[in-house]
Amino acid sequence: MTLLWIGLGSLVLAAAVQLALRGGGRADRLFAILVLAGAALGIATAIGVLRDGTTLTATIPSMLPGGNWALGLDPLSAAFLIAILGVGALSATYGIGYMRYDEEIAPWPSHAFFALEVAALSLVVCARSVMPFMGAWELMAIGSLLLILTEYRHAEARRAGFIYIVATHVGTLALFALFATLARNTGDWTFGALAQGTREPSAARTAVLALALLGFGVKAGFVPLHFWLPPAHAAAPSHVSALMSGVVIKIGIYGLLRVVWLVGAPPPWWGWTVFAIGTFSAIFGVLWALAQHDVKRLLAYHSVENIGIILMGLGLGALASAYGHPALAAIGYGAAVLHTMNHALFKSLLFFCAGAVYREARTRDLELLGGLARRMPVIWLAFAIGAAAIVGLPPFNGFVSEWLVYRGLLQAGQSADTLRLAVLGTPALALVGGLALACFAKVAGVVFLGTSRSPRADQAREPSALLRLPAIVIASVCVAIGVAPPFVIGVMLRAGGFVESVAVDPGSAADVSRSAWQVAAFALVLLVAIGVAAFLMHRLRVRVSRRVSDTWGCGYAAATPRMQYTASSFAAPLLDVFGAASGVRTHRGPTVFHSEPFDLALDRAIAPAWASVRRVAMRLRRLQQGRLRTYLVYAVATLTVLLGYLVVRGGA
């Protein structure tokens, strides 16, 4: 545990360095070293915990209500801690290079907030009693707000920040209610003590489970609570989006898993609700992503999709637990944790690449880009790996966790009880995979392939090493997990088994880890097949004449870049299939086709509801005249009413 504290201290020190030196090259170098070293120490501790399956604890004496502050590191928090520190440190390094493109903003406050945010996130997963948990939770919420507001000069960022802060505090409110329910009979607010009274079915337990869905759901951003996510991710700098999407929303998942750990096997209704929400989020997240033209908003909707896939795993775990299949529950929870980890990796990778494109081409609009593969080959390679991973293609890491979810669902289909209906999740997951493939074919094709659609894309160059290196590191990890999954699947099952509060039964663990080796073998077979095919193709190609000419245009030789297929047209047939649910307005004319995405939850439900709340509030405004006279009248009137009440009650 000491190593972890030193690591977190190093993060705080990094922030202090930026604040003290007010930025500059020396501060940036020191900052990067401190952040990377701090993260390495924390990750080392977490890996130790995951490997041995132990739990580390610490207590800080406190005079505040709720008793001493308990902190700890168990396999569940260790898995999340690795994602937080790994993605956090690499994003911080990337952020140094990223912020140098913008000369109007002094980057040092943002860097300092970033390091503090990573420390706050680490504290959230280490907290084992209510006070430190809620404290770290609020630090995290405010840190995110400050980071979203980095480019506060843009109205877009201010609006996104406002939506975010409202949404996150709705969640916090639900968490207060949750902990108040848990702690109503005890003065000891450590998680261990809170768990005592709630392991049996009761009204309080039902309330806790429902409140967890709301409180942690806003943070996780599943449909329909996802509305704050796209504006925030689009308006924040890319390294912040990477952290938010890769890590911050996962804290919602962590919260749900922690609550399950607290209250024990959840009832079936909760499992089915989580499973249904997951399926719904996965399908609609990816569908709405397909409609986007802003590359960062598009990636944000993909986070909604992946949170959905994670929740399908979590729901499966909860259901298996409810119906009494502990081994399958460990697979479900383990798949959720593994996909959380994988999504943290490939999503931050994709945001790094999107950020590099944005900084170089100075636009996030897909329709203005094109042909960047030639101009930024390293970023293109990294993006292609990230895209293949998020679609779930072998041999990348996304495939491994999706395979585990599928496997769990198919296994659920063989049980004799109601649990077998969970097998219906497999076609849904397949649809999500197909839609994600369509979406990333669109992004990769329109941004990186073909020819440039505007002069902006022509000016793009390969970015500096500060932007490239973090992307290369993460891309390598994506490939490594995809090729050698047994190493991660084993520890993730340990985390999953920890949530279920059972040691994973050795028989089923051996079964899963054997098939993990088989997945690794298949990845190897695929790579060997590609190698052999490349060799054969080379032999065939060198024997014949090769020349270069124009693309076939049906005999038309004067093709221009504007004739290329656009992102709108590419996505149109799929969006048409889903009709009004696809969240897009299209304009078709004889010479134009244009589509405008909108958010069904924010623009169709929450914004109108907010507007009517405001309308009612405006009527009440007549009471607030700002004149002292009126307020005196109110005061006298209230006193009279209260005195009248006392008189009527007759001094009882």
Added chain:
Amino acid sequence: MPERATPVLALILTLLLAPLVPGVAARTRAVLTGRRGSPIWQLYADLWKLFRRGIVYARVTTIPFRLVPVVALAAIVAASLLVPLDGRTSVFAFPGDVVAFVYTLALARFVLVLGALDTGSSFEGMGASREVTFAALVEFALFLCFAALSVVTHQLSLSGMAGVTLADRWMTAAPALSLVAAGLFILLLAECSRSPVDDPTTHLELTMIHEVMILDHSGPDLGVILYASAVRLSVLAALLGRIAWPVAKLAPALRLAALVAALVLVGVLVGIVEASMARLKLAKVPLYIAGGAALSAFGLVLLLR
């Protein structure tokens, strides 16, 4: 014949006979429409010719375009390792390999689509857009079939789902399995870009799906892509054959004969469909796939009830 060698023999047989399946389909179509048609080994001749032709690369293309034949061939062959082609076991099997099967085919598709977008041609963009649209729906329907097979056989791998247990289940769950097999045939036509979803013999770029994506490929590149498509059709045909007619309990030699029979029969069926109905309007294709999905979904519901 040793039992252990049959999966490998079946794989080699499939790889050798694959170009025959489109040939059988084309010949059936020709005969039914009153023409003599090309010989059934036409694709072998075409491949031989293409392998000696020169290659023209479009100027704007980059690495994905050159990767298309490589990854298409490698991924489709790797996926076929997971299919019990000999009717009993596959070369390689593990729990949940059905996911690897579908996603490896998706890898081939992903690279094919990127190769099409790499040319910057609006025709190929159009084809790519249609391909991903229909593929997403087909994957959904395909997993309804696989979920049904997994539920009925209590197996997690393809070779378990279409192997020994399935033969016994046909005795007890024949209605559901017939629905699943019929659904799978509908999906096979869509997945392999055959009529009524796509017309492999059309000559108008605007109406094509698969063919338009490979407009700019030429010479050996085109040859390998055509061969890989033929392998995909054959592997799915063999899988359909084993699900509709499980032969796991027969002698090895008979099972290999059943493989050849399945390839020819599916080729004939595809030809009959092509001769008897025109290509659907593009807007109707999702409904066609939904039809296939509905059949499999009914099968699954019968099994889950």
